[in-house]
Structure formats: structure tokens, C-alpha cells
Amino acid sequence: MSNPTHDPFYSSPFGPFYRRHSPYMVQPEYRIYEMNKRLQTRTEESDSLWWDAFATEFFEEDATLTLSFCLEDGPKRYTIGRTLIPRYFSTVFEGGVTELHYILKHSKESFHNSCITLDCDQCTMVTQHGKPMFTKVCTEGRLILEFAFDDLMRIKTWHFTIRQYRELIPRSILAMHAQDPQVLEQLSKNITRMGLTNFTLNYLRLCVILEPMQELMSRHKTYNLSPRDCLKTCLFQKWQRMVAPPAGHPQNFKTEIFPTNHKKGIFIFSLTPCHCLLGLYTVYYG
């Protein structure tokens, strides 16, 4: 075998070697059922390893997750890459959620060459919050998922566009406090924004600012260079690739050199490397 990645002894179980391009036994929606089941097994002890395994089970190596919604100050759209997906799901729980599952109604499937698209216009993300009192939050919107068309059938892209949300409280609490205007006022205040906790919203904001700096972080981890040297070598390599782009990957060239959001690019380079690493540390380890 000329290509070493085709040797089963050297390839990961999630690598291309083990994949057969056969249709999955069940419909792609079943994967969301499986994801819900996996989320049920989460406990207070589920650490970053648990969330990494979760993401590996359901998301491709190059997966992206996008959330679109409107806040008081206008429409928002956050896209995060694969490395930040585990932490996205864990922030949901860190923000006070005790249960999370997705309900898909009347979803449509379409098959293409190498992927399956699941388009669900009536998706509800249901979260249960224990504090300050029992609350169920139903966040409704359109979920569009792109799955790899193979045995693993993992998600390539996750796009959830939130339309509306509803916070539900037990009638019994109302019955207990109907005479107390102060408690009533407290009860009538939402604990999420568009169904998301501030914890998750802050994480998404941080991700979008800091994701372009991931290369620095990985360089720091791998070579144990100082933040300043990480930035230096990183810029040098980018310059090298600009001067002589590697053969066969012309499409990577553009995206790496010119971030789609120019503001972000400028922002990164106006920070000191220490700031960058501090920011990334916050994203990775909270």
C-alpha cells in the first residue's frame, strides 16, 4: 500500500479506512435520537474528556456549528469549528441546565453524493433548568444538519436558526405565590435570552473572537514555544505559504490568509501574544 493512511494499523477508527460508503441502516434523524440518549447519560462528573468523546461520536473532524438568532440589539450569527464544539455543549450545562434534548418534527431528508441533509423547520431544543426554580425552556427554530454519508454518519454542519423561545414554569409555584407581588415579579422574568443562557452566549462571543487564534495555541502546546515565538513562527509560515502555496491545496490558501471577517483579523494582530493565549486558555479550560 502506497498510502500509509490506508493501513488499518495506523489509522484511527474514525479515519477513512474503516468507512464503507453504504447507506446507514436508519434515517439520519435517528442520529439525533442517539444524541439525545447520549446526553441523558451525562452526569455532574462528565469532564472535558466526556465531551470530547461526545463530539467525536456525533461530529466530523472538520465539522462546524452555527447558531443564528436575534437579540435586542440585532441579528447574531455565530459559527464555531470542530475543536470548540465539545465545550459549546458543555457550556449549556455549566449555565445551569440539567437536561437537554432536541425534538424534530416533520423533518425532510435529501441525499447527495457524499452527504445527507436533514432539514427540520420545526425543531425544538428543550432545556431544563433547576435554578432559581424549575423551568423548562423550549427554543424553537429551523435545524439544518449535513451528515457524512457513511457508516459513522456524523454531522458535518449543524445550523440552528432560532425563531422563538418559551420559558415554562410550574403552575404549582404560581399557586403558592399568587399573593406575593415580589415573587410574582421574579417569576415573570426570563432566565435565558432566546433560549440560551448568558454562559453559552458569552462562550459563543469568545469563540468567534478567539477561534482565529487557535493556531497559536496549538503551536504553544506542541512546541512549548513562548507566546511571542508562536506568533513569529506562525506569521512566518503564513508568509511562506503566501509566497509558495502547497500543491493540491489551493483552496486553503485564501481562507487562511484572509479571514472572512476583516475586523477579527485586525483585532488579533493588535493583541499581544500573551493576550491571545490568555483568551484561548479561557475558551479551552474555562
Add this chain to the structure above:
Amino acid sequence: MSNPTHDPFYSSPFGPFYRRHSPYMVQPEYRIYEMNKRLQTRTEESDSLWWDAFATEFFEEDATLTLSFCLEDGPKRYTIGRTLIPRYFSTVFEGGVTELHYILKHSKESFHNSCITLDCDQCTMVTQHGKPMFTKVCTEGRLILEFAFDDLMRIKTWHFTIRQYRELIPRSILAMHAQDPQVLEQLSKNITRMGLTNFTLNYLRLCVILEPMQELMSRHKTYNLSPRDCLKTCLFQKWQRMVAPPAGHPQNFKTEIFPTNHKKGIFIFSLTPCHCLLGLYTVYYG
């Protein structure tokens, strides 16, 4: 072939001919996922034929459904037979529910010779009510299901023991009416009893009283006999079977002659046949 039921031209797709005794591809809990999906396809136009097809898809010919719960006046336990199961599910919606699904957490499975038992101590029946205002009712309890161990994998017994229920209302409604004590009082009143609407509760009560009279109803439908003649021929056949039980079915003998609940038996025979048929008509056609 000596046995005509083994001829594929004469047997139903749900008969024994088409069944292979092989393990089902997926776990039995997946059947509840499928049931939830089927319930999603219900519309305002879903008639008794739709509910019959629903019950045929998920319940064996001789299935029973039992609900146990405590009301203000003590513990209740209702068991209904296969013919009354379609209507049980439809009464849920007739009682004002717009959505129904079951969530199973940490269920356990055990395999026996000819059936699979699914024991779920954390089952939630979720119903959504539109009137008088949006309400989500979460009815929690233990669901024990017995499935036939074949390709159809249908339910033989359904036993749901309700532990508690929670009626949830949107926080936004509370926010709107926080100043109005009358509306608040209305808002704090439950619309179900142990998660069940009065519509369903009445149906269960009727079923238990009227189920032993089903034979009369089917005789009336099949032979177009008068109610009085139905009762006559029915009693005559019962007497015949008492005197000379048919070979090979000794176990049917006892249950047909002596209803397990003696009170019910006495009640039936103290009603006139017209009363019986009127009662059954109510159960079947509402």
C-alpha cells in the same frame, strides 16, 4: 399445507406466517421513538381508521394497556384490551391535547423466550394543551412494556404507573397578568388530574365497566341481531361451552365464564341489552 393460516394468500401481514423469530435490529426503546414519530403525523382529520392503523402498528392482537395512579379518592388501576386501545389514544387528543410524546430515561431491557421487557422508571408522558391557554403537562412515572420478540416487535402489555405530574405554563402569560388576581387564580388551576384529562379518565371508567360487553356488540355488528337476541345467543353459547369446552382451549373456558371482577359481571346482567349496546356505542363512537 394442512394449516390454512400458514398460506400466505390467506394470512394477514400481522399473522404468524410473516414473522421470523429474529432479534430486532435496534433496541425496543426505538419502537417508542417510532411511536412518537407516528403521533407527530396525526392531524385534525385523523379518524378512527387512523387510530386503528396506529394501534395495529404498535400493539399485538391481544395487547392490554394498564394505567395506575392515585386520585384524591384513592388509587386507581384501569386495564383495557386491544380493541379499546385505539380509542384510548384518540381520547387524549379529544380532551384538548395537541401533542403527545413519551420520553424514556435510563430504561432497562431484558430478553425472555418470546418477549422483551422494557422497564423505564423515568418515563415522562408529555402532552401539550392549547386551551384555555398553552400548557405543557409532564406526567412522570414508571413504564413497563412487554414486546413480542419478532420482526414486528409490537407491544403485548403496556403498564404505566403515574407517580407525579407537573403542569407548565409560559412565563410570558404570567408577566402579562401579574396585576390581575382573577386571571392569576385561573392560571394557578390545574387542567388535568394526574396528567390525564377528564375526557380520558371518563373513557377509562367507561371501558372498565363496558369491556365485558364487547361480545354483544360484535354479535350485533356481525349478524345484525336485535340486542335482546344478541344477549340470548351469547348466553346460549357460553352455556354450551360450559357444558362441553372446545378441545385445545381449556384456558379460555375459565376467563369467559367467570369474569375476574364479579361485580362487573353482575352489573352487566342487571342491565337490559339496550343499555349494554348504548354503552358500547358510546365507547366506540363517542
